Amino acid sequence: MKILNCPINGPRPVQEFVFGGELREMPDPDAATDAEWTDYVYNRNGSPGPRREWWYHLASGTWFIAERDTGTNDVKKTYLYGDEIRDEVEHG
Amino acid sequence: MPYRLIKYGLSSKHPDKRMFREPSGLKESYEAVIIGAGGHGLAAAYYLARDYGITDVAVLEKGYIGAGGTGRNTAIIRSNYLTPEGVRFYDESIRLFKDLSNDFDLNLFYSERGHFTLAHSDSSIRTMRWRAEVNKHMGVDSEYVEPEDVKAACPPIDLTCGGDAPIMGALYHPPGAIARHDAVAWGYGAGADERGVEIHQGTEVTGIDVKSDRVVGVRTNKGYVKTEKVLSAVAGWTPSIADMVGLRTPLTVRPLQACVTEPLKPFLDKIMVSGSLHVYVSQSSRGELVMGGSTDPYELNSMRSTLEFAEGLSGHMLDLFPFLSNVKILRVWAGLCDMTPDFAPIMGRTPVDGFYIDAGWGTWGFKATPVSGKTMAQTVATDKEPELIDAFRLSRFEDLELTGEKGAASVGH
């Protein structure tokens, strides 16, 4: 991957972006057990495979989602975090 | 100098046997299976055989011996860590390293150079002083030094670093060393092989069978083996192995790149590290500059190298050593680093009985090869961790008892 497609600014060199980690569902802090909470805080999916991740375009201050394979480094698509994905993440 | 070298020099034919046997196939079962023939897996096999008489062991390696980080690292050995747990652990490793050439009858080219960590800001000076005090308290040779001392030890360095971030002080660690990384793996491998351990190269673990939370066997591309003990020593591949037993870990994987230049006349006998400039360099006995920096800026489980790395690194190297501007880089490569949130390893038993983990070696695991092999062998043999690695248990992330190593490891090799 040399170029990433910013949903607002189009294709830009990867140096203009900051990686923000995998998109993950936060458990309800009041309802979660200690074990669920520490699992959320520390544990990650580190094995190679397709992931939905946060990326940030530095020059324009845009946070967005990229679907990237962490084994092959292929980016399938990028888009803004919107209602549809919010529903999916928050309600499974 | 090992006597064998003289014998080799005087002999007309190759006087040596091969270092490893090639076992014909996997047996039906083993007392223990070790995944990964990097330095850590082979060292554990060696100490299991030598110290505990456990030789019914198969080391399974999907590629070849030393294919992972073991054959890709920049070979820096030091014990000037920040936390007492870290200092104690890595210092024991240095102690073990010193006897290895003789133990193996194999020259590891262990070369004590002295290791400078340069500080370019008040806050890093503070960390250097802190580390020096912790180190001294623990009996490790380490001190805070001034820019003049850096210049005296390394005359070609530009203390102003081109003006942007001048060197304001440094941590100096005289025992800092480099060694021939392949030979460390070969020595441990040969020693284990000689005692009866089987090393199966080209054998990939594809699954681990667990019944009522106990390991019962291992699936590979060469067939199934029964075993009750599995040690995972696969560093940058750990998340995939952990997935096989349903174990959650905080590990994420990033490439770390390094490169070497064409050989130059010897001018640098010290190891120079700059956390702020994200570079470190040593000169090999062949004269090449061995250089590296921080891990890549995003997660990736692939060993590709990038132009951005070579460009960024060269720019910062020229801040330190402007006269290198005409020197050519010969090779660039990458390895996979299994990073932990607190920059300390993950070692010991796990919630799955018989599944032992040796991981979280990130950018710093080569120097730990002897001590991790020794402590993991003890853990596997006795089913209990020695106190030395207690702070590195996987459950520290549940108990919120992380180590405080991260502060000292911006370029933490």
Ligand SMILES: Cc1cc2nc3c(=O)[nH]c(=O)nc-3n(C[C@H](O)[C@H](O)[C@H](O)COP(=O)(O)OP(=O)(O)OC[C@H]3O[C@@H](n4cnc5c(N)ncnc54)[C@H](O)[C@@H]3O)c2cc1C
């Ligand atoms: C560029 C670079 C520079 C570094 N510099 C330093 C340094 O200066 N000092 C330092 O202390 N550390 C350094 N490190 C870190 C160090 O290299 C590693 O932490 C260390 O080598 C890990 O050793 P290991 O034996 O645990 O794993 P590895 O050597 O990575 O071995 C793991 C093995 O497991 C095998 N494997 C993986 N999956 C499977 C499977 N499913 N089945 C069978 N086999 C499998 C792999 O093929 C591999 O051979 C550096 C790393 C890199 C990449």
